[in-house]
């Protein structure tokens with residue numbers, strides 16, 4: 001029974017992959033790409049997650065045309081490129097993606113594009129010794145590095161260097177833009193540290209729907225517990241929910257958090273299990289984890305997203321809570 005259920009998606013996956021490959025083969029050579037800039041003289045850049053799109057906008061300025069594939073609320077672990085995405089990708093001069101298996105369903109499409117388009121994993125330049133490799137991710141690196149602002153600044157340097165290499169005549173512009181943006185990120189990092197000080201150290205515990213916040217925890221001194229594994233593709237069991245509920249009660253954690261790109265169903269179950277144990281835990285406002293907020297809002301930028309998260313965390317973890325004492 002189980003085998004039959006598995007066979008169908010496998011077959012569908014193979015059909016889909018073959019289909020995507022045939023499209024790529026046909027449209028691999030896009031007329032927009034005949035030179036190393038588009039008609040208006042700009043480098044055409046396509047990015048996967050919004051946090052990378054934001055870097056390219058800031059560093060490339062008006063020398064680049066940037067297209068972000070994944071908008072607000074999109075989960076990159078599950079994202080499968082559409083036909084339109086593949087056309088967009090194939091028209092790009094440079095494609096920037098996170099790497100470290102974040103865009104797990106795009107691996108084959110990106111691999112197929114190599115040679116025709118520059119595909120750059122922005123996390124490639126980071127020293128592996130600085131990356132986390134939690135046990136539950138079975139030997140893989142944790143891809144959510146944007147939560148450590150200082151580590152994410154290395155990605156800004158990577159984008160600056162890649163654009164400079166692609167078009168050396170604009171190198172000074174990219175350098176100047178990057179310097180300005182890096183200064184803002186330095187301030188942002190300091191803001192997160194200052195806000196963290198508002199939370200008593202024993203209350204710096206972050207419970208979320210999935211394990212996206214390990215780099216945040218390491219950088220800013222929080223203990224982090226996620227219900228799902230590093231990827232949202234792994235499911236939490238009833239035992240996981242109960243374990244987490246016991247931990248929350250023991251630590252007297254006032255607020256647990258949901259994320260904009262992950263379903264709230266499981267974290268709701270944790271809340272119910274904690275309440276059943278007599279502790280009135282609350283769900284905080286949603287955190288931005290793997291996607292930024294809507295375009296045009298403050299949270300629709302990397303800086304706004306990180307600021308919003310730390311403000312939400314401070315508000316939630318400094319909340320007074322009531323406990324129903326058991327007899």
Ligand SMILES: [Zn+2]
Nearest residue numbers: 212230232290
């Ligand atoms: Zn994630």
